[in-house]
Amino acid sequence: MTEPFNGNHDCAGAAAATPDAGSSAWIPGNRGIWVGITCIFVEFGVLFLVYFVARAHFPDAFHDGAERLSRVAGTLITLLMVSSSFSAAASVICMRRDERRMSLFWLVAALVLACGYPLTKYLEIRWNLAHGVDAQAGVFVGAYYYLTLNHMVHAGWGILGMLWVLVRHLTGAYTAHDHGGLEALASYWHATDIIWLVIFPFFYVLG
Amino acid sequence: MDRTTDAPNTRLRPLVLAWVALVTLTLLSALLGDALRGAAGLTAIVAALIWLKAWLVARAFLEAQHCHVFIRRLVFVFIAYAPVLLVLTDRYGGTFAAWVRL
Numbered sequence: 001m002t003e004p005f006n007g008n009h010d011c012a013g014a015a016a017a018t019p020d021a022g023s024s025a026w027i028p029g030n031r032g033i034w035v036g037i038t039c040i041f042v043e044f045g046v047l048f049l050v051y052f053v054a055r056a057h058f059p060d061a062f063h064d065g066a067e068r069l070s071r072v073a074g075t076l077i078t079l080l081m082v083s084s085s086f087s088a089a090a091s092v093i094c095m096r097r098d099e100r101r102m103s104l105f106w107l108v109a110a111l112v113l114a115c116g117y118p119l120t121k122y123l124e125i126r127w128n129l130a131h132g133v134d135a136q137a138g139v140f141v142g143a144y145y146y147l148t149l150n151h152m153v154h155a156g157w158g159i160l161g162m163l164w165v166l167v168r169h170l171t172g173a174y175t176a177h178d179h180g181g182l183e184a185l186a187s188y189w190h191a192t193d194i195i196w197l198v199i200f201p202f203f204y205v206l207g
Numbered sequence: 208m209d210r211t212t213d214a215p216n217t218r219l220r221p222l223v224l225a226w227v228a229l230v231t232l233t234l235l236s237a238l239l240g241d242a243l244r245g246a247a248g249l250t251a252i253v254a255a256l257i258w259l260k261a262w263l264v265a266r267a268f269l270e271a272q273h274c275h276v277f278i279r280r281l282v283f284v285f286i287a288y289a290p291v292l293l294v295l296t297d298r299y300g301g302t303f304a305a306w307v308r309l
Contacts, residue, residue, distance in 0.1 A: 026215070027275050034278060041285045048289050052296045056304040066240060075237045079230060082264070086226040089268040096217050190269040194282075197260045198289040200233075201253045205240035 029184025037191045040154060044195050047150065051143050051202060058139045065140035066204055068133055073124035074204030077117055078196065081155075084113035085193035088162075088186040098176035104169055107182070110189070111162045114155065121152055144203045151192070151199055158192050161185050215270045225267030232260050250297040254290035261286035 027034060055062045087110035094103035128134070133141055165185045168174065174182050216222075236256050243249040262283075265271040271282040296303055 025275050026273050027278065028215075028270065038281055041281060045285065045288060048292065052292050052303070053307050056296050056300040056307070059300055063245075071237055071240060075233060078233045082226065082229040082233065082260075085264060085268050086222055086229075089222050090219055093217060093219055093222065096215070187269060190264055191282075193268070194261045194264050194286060197264065198257055201236055201240075201257055205236050205253055206250065 028187045030180050033184035033188055037188060040191060040195070044151075044198075047147055048198065051147060054139050054143050061138055061140045062206070065144070066206060068131070068137070068141065069144065069204055070124055070127050071204045073120055073127065074200055077120050077124075078200045080113050080116040080120065081193045081196045084110045084117075085190050087113060088189045092179070092183055092186045095174055095179045095182055096176060100169075100172075100174075103174075103182070104166075107162070107166055107169060111159070111166060114159050114162060114189070117155055118152060118159075121148070140203075147199055148203070151196055154192055154195070158185075158189050161188060215273050216267075221267050225263045229260055229263055232256055232263075251294055254293045257293070258286060258290040 087106045091103045091106035091110060094100075094106060135142065135145060162185060165182055168181060236253065239249065239252060239256075243252070265282045265286055269282065271279050274282075
């Protein structure tokens with residue numbers, strides 16, 4: 001069985017992490033991680049559909065909903081996610097250039113920024129509960145909790161993956177020509193980032 | 208070596224530019240929520256911002272444009288899916304609700 005963050009086992013070619021120019025068969029990381037990312041996109045595609053059904057049925061609840069949430073928390077999580085995603089991408093770029101120490105630096109930065117997400121979410125939920133935004137607070141808040149908490153579970157898997165990749169990176173498992181595990185982790189994290197970029201305006205911006 | 212055309216990137220500069228754009232667009236989104244609350248065009252603007260931010264991540268970080276055709280289609284269809292449904296729900300929400308009665 002392929003372990004998604006372990007290496008480049010399933011890549012299209014031995015040097016799939018740095019494919020030839022013009023190659024149209026490049027698979028960042030490995031096939032296993034892309035099966036997972038496809039499943040997550042399908043899962044959130046269905047969840048977004050449920051959000052739109054609820055929004056179509058209860059437009060007034062969704063019109064007033066954003067006012068009930070902490071936009072500061074939503075904006076901070078977004079900034080943490082895009083910055084962590086940027087750092088993960090920078091870690092891959094540095095590895096491609098055979099700059100191992102810089103790659104490690106950016107991976108640690110990605111991990112630290114990523115850990116800010118559950119911390120911010122915890123503080124946000126405390127703020128919510130203090131302001132009456134609980135599971136009984138209506139359809140908008142229900143949709144908000146099921147989508148954002150579901151996303152945080154996926155982010156939690158990404159953080160665990162980052163820890164695993166960091167351990168492997170520290171033990172010298174990746175090289176400039178074989179760093180499929182690092183690339184797989186970064187791909188998963190970018191996909192998680194893209195999903196959050198959709199969720200953020202759904203609840204914190206649109207009124 | 209310039210690998211900006213067909214092969215995955217090896218330079219940090221495009222990543223930094225994308226990150227600055229993402230931070231700027233995020234702060235802009237938050238401000239728009241206050242400034243245009245209830246305005247008719249807010250949903251369309253937000254949908255455009257969702258697509259643009261997700262496209263930036265897909266291009267600059269994920270490098271989806273260099274990937275296998277399945278991955279490329281998967282990513283670019285997904286980032287268009289929510290903005291399109293958002294605009295359609297805003298415009299035809301009543302019809303949509305009638306189709307899918309709870």
